Each structure stands twice: as C-alpha cells, then as structure tokens.
Amino acid sequence: MHWLNLPYDGDFEDAERWRFVLTASGFSMLSLIIPTVVLTRLVANTQSSYRRLQRIQSQTETLAKYDSLSGLINRRVFMDVLRKKLDLQRPLAILLIDLDHFKAINDQHGHSAGDSVLVEVSHRLQGIAAIHAGTAARLGGDEFCLLFLDHREESELAEIAELAVRWLSEPVLETTLCARLGATIGISRSWVDAQDASSLLHCADTAMYRGKNTGRSTFNFYDNEYERQLRAQADLDLALRHAVDREEIVPFFQPIVTLPSQQVVGFEILARWLKPDGSTGMPTDFIPLLERMGLIPAMTRSLVRQACRAASLWDDDLHLSLNVSATMITDELFPDRLVEQLRHEDFPFERFEVEITEEALVGNLEAAQRNLSKLHGYGISVALDDFGIGYSGLYHLTRLSIDKIKIDRSFFEAGNIDHLPMVEAILGMARSLKMKVTAEGIEDFHHPYLPKWLAENGCHYAQGYLYGSPQAGSTIATAIQAPVVVCGAAQN
Numbered sequence: 001m002h003w004l005n006l007p008y009d010g011d012f013e014d015a016e017r018w019r020f021v022l023t024a025s026g027f028s029m030l031s032l033i034i035p036t037v038v039l040t041r042l043v044a045n046t047q048s049s050y051r052r053l054q055r056i057q058s059q060t061e062t063l064a065k066y067d068s069l070s071g072l073i074n075r076r077v078f079m080d081v082l083r084k085k086l087d088l089q090r091p092l093a094i095l096l097i098d099l100d101h102f103k104a105i106n107d108q109h110g111h112s113a114g115d116s117v118l119v120e121v122s123h124r125l126q127g128i129a130a131i132h133a134g135t136a137a138r139l140g141g142d143e144f145c146l147l148f149l150d151h152r153e154e155s156e157l158a159e160i161a162e163l164a165v166r167w168l169s170e171p172v173l174e175t176t177l178c179a180r181l182g183a184t185i186g187i188s189r190s191w192v193d194a195q196d197a198s199s200l201l202h203c204a205d206t207a208m209y210r211g212k213n214t215g216r217s218t219f220n221f222y223d224n225e226y227e228r229q230l231r232a233q234a235d236l237d238l239a240l241r242h243a244v245d246r247e248e249i250v251p252f253f254q255p256i257v258t259l260p261s262q263q264v265v266g267f268e269i270l271a272r273w274l275k276p277d278g279s280t281g282m283p284t285d286f287i288p289l290l291e292r293m294g295l296i297p298a299m300t301r302s303l304v305r306q307a308c309r310a311a312s313l314w315d316d317d318l319h320l321s322l323n324v325s326a327t328m329i330t331d332e333l334f335p336d337r338l339v340e341q342l343r344h345e346d347f348p349f350e351r352f353e354v355e356i357t358e359e360a361l362v363g364n365l366e367a368a369q370r371n372l373s374k375l376h377g378y379g380i381s382v383a384l385d386d387f388g389i390g391y392s393g394l395y396h397l398t399r400l401s402i403d404k405i406k407i408d409r410s411f412f413e414a415g416n417i418d419h420l421p422m423v424e425a426i427l428g429m430a431r432s433l434k435m436k437v438t439a440e441g442i443e444d445f446h447h448p449y450l451p452k453w454l455a456e457n458g459c460h461y462a463q464g465y466l467y468g469s470p471q472a473g474s475t476i477a478t479a480i481q482a483p484v485v486v487c488g489a490a491q492n
Helices: 010-065 075-087 102-109 111-131 154-168 197-213 224-245 283-293 296-311 334-344 365-378 393-399 420-433 449-456 473-479
Strands: 092-100 135-140 143-149 171-173 178-180 182-189 219-221 249-258 263-274 319-323 352-357 381-387 404-407 436-439 461-463
Touching: 075 092, 075 135, 075 143, 075 197, 092 111, 092 154, 092 197, 102 111, 111 135, 111 143, 111 154, 111 171, 143 154, 154 182, 154 219, 182 197, 197 219, 197 224, 224 283, 224 296, 249 296, 249 473, 263 283, 263 296, 283 296, 296 319, 296 334, 296 473, 334 365, 352 365, 365 381, 404 420, 420 436, 420 449
Parallel strands: 182 219, 263 319, 319 352, 352 381, 381 404, 404 436, 436 461
Antiparallel strands: 092 143, 092 182, 135 143, 171 178, 249 263, 249 461
C-alpha cells in the first residue's frame, strides 16, 4: 500500500482478519456438525432397517415352519421331520386325520366360522399329542396328522385314534356356531407298511379313504389287500373306458317272436363286453360301473350305432329294442340325439323301440313324460320293461306315452303257476288300454304249454331262451333266413 501511495487503515486489516477467522471457524464447525448429524441418522436408519429385517426374517421363518391359522407345523416341515426320522431308521407311526362334514360348516356358516373350527380342532389335537408324546401338524385344508416316534403297539395306536375320533366329534361351541364334527383317521406304521415318507403318508391316506367309504367317523389301519383291490378297481375302470372308446362293448341280439306263430319280428339289444383276453363280460359285471363313471350315454350311443349297422343286413321288417337308463330318459336332449343318430344311420324310426323301467321314472316323472311324448311323436315306440314288479305301474301307464308292456320274467318261474292269474289280469288290462304285451323269460321248460296259453289269452310277443339266446350280430343275418328253431337253455 505504501509503494502504491495508497492510504492504509490498520483497523480495517484487523477487522478483515477477525472476519476471516470467524468465517473459517464457522465453516469448519458446519463441516463437522452436518456430517455427524447425517451419519447419526444413517446409523439410526440402518439399525431400524436391521431390526425390521430381523422381524421379517423371523416371521418368514415362522410362516415357513408353522401354519399361520392353527399354529401347528405345516406340511413341509412335517415331511422333513418324517424323512429325517426315517433316515435314522427310527420306527414311527402317523395318524392322518380328515374332518367329516367340514365343507357343510363353511357353506352354512361362512369361512370365518370354518377357521374357528380349524383352530379348535388344532387345540384338541395338540392336547392329544401332549398326552401321548406326539407331534401334531396341519397338512392343509381340513387335513391334519399326528406323528408318534418309536414302536407303538397296535392297541395303543387304536386307543389314540379312538380318543381323537371322540374328541373331534364333540360339538364346537361358538357365539354363532354350534356344529358337531367328526373325523376319519388312517393309520400307517413304518415297521409294517412303508419305509419312506411319501409312501407312508400314502398308506395312511388309503386307510383314511377306506373309512370315508365305509361310514366316516372311524379309523382304519393300512391294509395292503384293500389297496390291491383299489388298484384292481382303477384298472377295471380304465379298461372299461377303453372298452367304450374302442367299441369292445358290442350288441348281442335276443329274438322277439310274435304269438302264436312264433316267428321272429325283432331283437332286443343286449350289451356284451368282448374283453381282450377272449372272455365275455355280462351286463351285471360292468353296467353298474359304467353308471358310476357316467359312461352309460356313451355306451348306449355306441350300441345303437353298431346295432343299426348290423341290422342294415337284415330283413327290413325287423325291429330293434333297447333298454335306456334312468339318467338318459330324463335328459332333455336324449330324444333329439337319438333321432339324429338313427337318421345318420339311416334306420327307420318306426323300427326302433325304447324300453324303460318303472324305477327310471321315479326320480323325474315330468321330464320322462316330456321325453317319451317326443319319442312317440317321432314314431319311436316305447315299452315299459319289467312290468309288474315296479312301484305304480297303472299310474305310469295312464300318464306316459307307452305302446307296450313287458311282463317281468319273475311271473314265469319254473314250476310256479301261482302267478298266472296275475298275468291273465295284466293281459286283460292291456286289452282295455289297447297296448301290446311281451312276455319275458320264456324258457325251454315252458314249451309247449306256456306259449300256447299266452297266445290264447291275448299276449302278442314272447322272448326268452326258448326262442334263442343272445347272439352276436354277425350270426343273426344267417339265422333269420332259416326256420325258427326252438332253442334250449343249454345255449346260454
């Protein structure tokens, strides 16, 4: 400043020096305080996140091991425990428990009530497990399991199962629910039934379903013979499905003759199962199974198709008759489907007859009445089969479009003529109603008196082994060209 001839104020220099010192000190303090605050917050957030992560991890581990509703170990943990114990070759037994009528509780009272029931069931099973040193698990839904280590006598396991059935059958009392449950239990043991976890649980499941099929609220030990029967049944079901698809179930034809000439006028279609091993299955062997599997309509359509094609080689005056199940005769689509199939096979409607039983009419008489009227309108005749042993034959005859009645074979038993007055009454009633009549079950021991007696009393047709046993379609074309030969029962 002196060299430049500028005035110099010393006080200004001191003020600037102190301003610099204060400014530098302030910035230094801020550079220390701000990072400290930020770092403190980061540490606090990190600690909070870690604690939250620990809680979530703990909850995740709990959910992975325990059922959230019941608090029991879940299926995954149960199977892990089962595998580990079996790997150590420790003997153990499991009781697989399935609740009875639980779905009804959910449907009637709601899922919240169902959850309350499951919680109560879990508490009761925990009590049983505590008493007998076992482990309770919820496998899913209303299915639970009890695991008991070490060898237990069958009597002890039966006692535990009885206790479980009794406890679980006691009412479940809630403010809005008073429901009586039940439980069906299957028991399997590692030292008898299986040595790996999946197989052991399968054995218990098989034993449990055996109880479901025999009345519920009970327990069963695994039985290898029972499972063998189940597998055989499953194999038979599969074979029957294939038989329907491959048309191994074929029509056999039993002659129907007119009286008194005893000339063949038609055939009743009877199902036979031509098995791959060369044997022939009778309807009583497979029809109930097909009904259970819902395959009767498919089999019936197959029989109609095969029978119409076989009949295309016969005399144009011969009729076909087929017994139709209860489920089909009440199906609103059945008449149109049958007509369409006959039209497709170019088989005249007036040459086809549908047979029904009175039992088939009991479930839905109105639907049957509509369908039979529709069939009658197409020209397809309707016969009431097994007449005389049903529930209310006269009532059905007056309400339905019936063209013919078939007197049941039980009226013509060997050596029994006590029923003939009843047959005579039926024939008289048929004359009054202007209906045709067919007598079933005419055998060789009835020849010649019964056919003659039936003709004299107004019976129009007869059917039975006297006139021929059921034959395959390939043999009918030749047989109907020859004179009628009275056949013996030995041909059966």
